[in-house]
Amino acid sequence: MIRRFCSQAWLNAKVNQGGLDLTEFLAYRVGISITTLIFYCLIANHATGQIDLTRWVVGNAFALCIYECIFGLGICFNSDRYYGRLRSIIVSPTSKLTVIMYYGVYSIFIAFLTIVVSFATGGLIFGIPFNDLNLGMLMLAISIAVFTCVGFGFLFAVLALITDSIYLLLNAIGLLIIIFSGANFPVSQLPAFAQWIAHIFPLFRSVQAANMSFGGEFSSLFGQLLIGEAILGLVFYVMSFILIKIIERIAIKRATLEIF
């Protein structure tokens, strides 16, 4: 069982990277992430006149994981439909939760790596005070942020089974996460209802927690933020699982899953 899970996860990773050579991988995965981080940090520098860009480096490094978790993971079932594999997945006796989980292994790995590499590179470019950094706190914040974002990505991967507008949905969600994460401006600047919505979006709490890892120590607020983020992530996983169960039943009954 574990062996099969690992081989499927590995196969999925190979499918994701199959078409890229090393240069393309670096340009697509690393280059875009770092350029996007530099882009937002330079806007922040020009808009606010701030020289210390730590907050933006941290926030945008976290926000970059959406490329893998939302865009990458969100279209996994859509790709299966496109390549004619979806019917095999639905009729196979394998638990759909397992299927979802092996898709997530690669995304977790890449999202974690994206945040760490972008943060380190952005930090070196913009000279953030690494000596003030509590590495343990930051790593914990990154791990929980990735867990939640992957859960959020699963939810959209499942939703892709019942909509033909998944690219529209994912792009809108990607920008909304950037807005509600507080990576580029304080969420308190937004209207009250938008501030409330931010609480049900991933990264809102983990970005705040990650910012506390500079010159800070483990505190109850830090713990509360990360527990809140982890619970939110758990809710996304449960919702995805329930939703895929419902869709699976509908799919078997109607046999129209591959048709829009």
Add this chain to the structure above:
Amino acid sequence: MNSKSVILTSMLVQMKQTFSRNMFKFTLFIGPILHTIILGEMYRNSEQDSFIAYAVLGAGLLNLWTCIAFSSAGDINRERYSNTLSIIFSTPADFRLILLGKILGNTVLALGSFLLTVIFATVFYRNPIFVNNWPLLIAAFLLTVLAFIIISIFVAYLLTLSRKTEIYMNCLDIPFALICGFVFPIDNLPQFIRFISYLFPPTWAVRLLRMAVVETSYGFWENFIPLIITMVVFSILTAWLYRIIFKQTKILGTLEMA
């Protein structure tokens, strides 16, 4: 079919096809609003000049660039997947005119996204948009659109032979906005990157556009002349690129292989 009809027909078909795609509806309607919110909030506490020149104009330019270049490059990929790329390439009507029609179709739709950005920024931020010089604004805007079209044709040709159009398209979006100073002045970039910025027509066009909206430290001619030179250079490069691609396509015969 004469050239004018080819361009017009291709443009109309492109607009109809594009408008039916949900993703383009995001690019036209949702993207401009969300980009304006991000940039508007980032520039909220800066002076009104900066807000207009970088948040409003910047969001508009980001969407214009995404619509024209991103979509035009993507259209090559879509034609390939629909098995029509080799057909439009070998049809008696010139492929260059068909591609130009497609890009013009995207441009017309993209203008709507630019307008939406300006309207949304004015209404949402209750910030009156003032213009320093209307004739310059109109001229600079037309030149900006022309600069984007020239770059788009260049990129579309460049990606004609590639099987990884989607990857390269994504690699171009944000880096180009960064290098050409859509949302902050290129003076904020390191010197060696600024030299790269100077090579692209949109850099100069955007500076002219900004001049029309707010007071700037640079003059008209010091931007207009480099703009014309870079546009001519890119047009020559594009014509040369087409000859190479046309030849390669005939030799390789793999245009429709994805």
